[in-house]
Amino acid sequence: MGLRIIPVGGLGEIGRNMTLFESERSIIAIDAGLQFPTVEMYGIDFVIPDFNYLRSNRIKFKGLIVTHGHEDHIGAISYLVKEFPSITIFGTKLTLELIKARITEKRNFVNQSNLPKMVEIHPDRFYNCDDFEFMPFRVNHSIADAVGIAIKTDLGYIVHTGDFKIDNTPVDNKIFDYHTLSDLGRKGVLLLMSDSTNSERKGFSNSEKEVVENLDYYFTKAKGKIIAATFASNIHRIQQIFDVAKKYDRKVFVTGFSLEKNIEIAKQLGYINFERNFFHPLEDLKKFPPSKVVCIVTGTQGEPMSVLTRMAENRHKQIKVEKGDLVLLASSVIPGNEHLVFKNINKLYELGATVVQSESDDIHVSGHAYTEEQKIMIHLTRPKYFVPIHGEYRHLSIHASTAQTVGIPSENIFLLKNGDILEVEDQNIHVSGNIEPENIFIDGKGIGDISDIVIEERQKLAEDGTVAVVVTLTKEAALASPIEVISRGFVLIDNSEHLLEKAKDISNQVVNRWIIDGSNSWDDLKKRIKRELKKYFNEEIARDPFILVIIVEV
Incomplete structure (x- = not known):
């Protein structure tokens, strides 16, 4: 047995990212994320990867490497460590703190006294997990401290990009690691596994710094409250809102459990900076006129219990949307959530607010590479084989076509499905089978006790x-x-x-x-x-x- 690579989530779908790497002696995984339910998954909270292959190889499973702190990459870790408490988790500083916060929440199964072993990793240094040797490298993304992973093998490096983009003017001034990737390319990259999310988008993605100018513009136009909705993990966007609020002497109010927790973590670690006199508890909201207020909230995806949804439905006890207020939706819409998002937008307009929507008005930029950046990743690493990852099937297919345009032979490109077993032996790669992973639905406290048949029954009940x-x-x-x-x-x-x-x-x-x-x-x-x-x-x-x-x- 040489090396096996088995994606158990993240292919043919958005979210649930997890890939296994198996040698004769051990198994490591990269990421363990959740997937938010689609509209037909009635009553489901989210979906996680199937750990059944790991259960069958429990003794071999040694570690988890995490590329960054987004839910689609860390959201299933609490369920993973419940079953495999002896594994070691590798991640950057912010990522590990977000994992700790996530897995010690009330609904999960771990407390501070029995956390798994965690190792903080730094770009351009090598680390060992049993017989695997790997090196993280810095990438840009819509969250701080994101990295890709290069696994060293006797046959050459296997490069897993994680979620990435190339931003030459990032908010934190931490530049994409051209040098390391180029060096890996010179040494020999056997296989590149690359983020496909934005493979349909031509050209280059916009820089995070461009958002600041547009936020500044809308702050000058706002007469009433500004309500800025963003992902709780987008520390860079939150920092930008703080900076512009300070410029226009607006006091900042934050509401949303995950948002408050992430700001607290980022502040403690030095990933976000603001003056305390600009940051106020909600109880102080009535002390300031609307023209001096910015509320940062969660709920960009129209989640039924989120802060923004409660505000749109006029159910929030402390923040009331009024005529003259400006709502900034500073995030992209996850596919499948369009109906919920537009439902909230309509209700906000009914209450008298003006709504500015994310990328269409340049107050959000994607954290994923466009086609030209995907080409640069291939040129830098010069892989022999290529596997597009992270995306629905059309994203993977288009990314495969892009790889061919920059010199990767079609026979060296593998369009995989979840569960496919990619065998790496003697400089050759082939698919040898499929482990047939199932959808593991989380419904309340139930883990995997809802089958596809039950989902079909719920659909039937809802429709007829x-x-x-x-x-x-x-x-x-x-x-x-x-x-x-x-x-x-x-x-x-x-x-x-x-x-x-x-x-x-x-x-x-x-x-x-x-x-x-x-x-x-x-x-x-x-x-x-x-x-x-x-x-x-x-x-x-x-x-x-x-x-x-x-x-x-x-």
């Missing part, structure tokens, strides 16, 4: 409602009482009594035939009732509700 048929039988298999038909989310009962009465008649006829046939199988009776009612509802009103048959014996 449900009809419950209650059949009460004696031990002699005779009807003990009249059949009941109850509907929810199917039809308005007051207007459809005839429909439900007919459903009772049909159910009665089915039960009577079942009794005459002498069948003792309840499953058979349930199937008969469902089949006849399904046929009736479809013919009568062209609807297909979820039909539940309950049989009670008395």
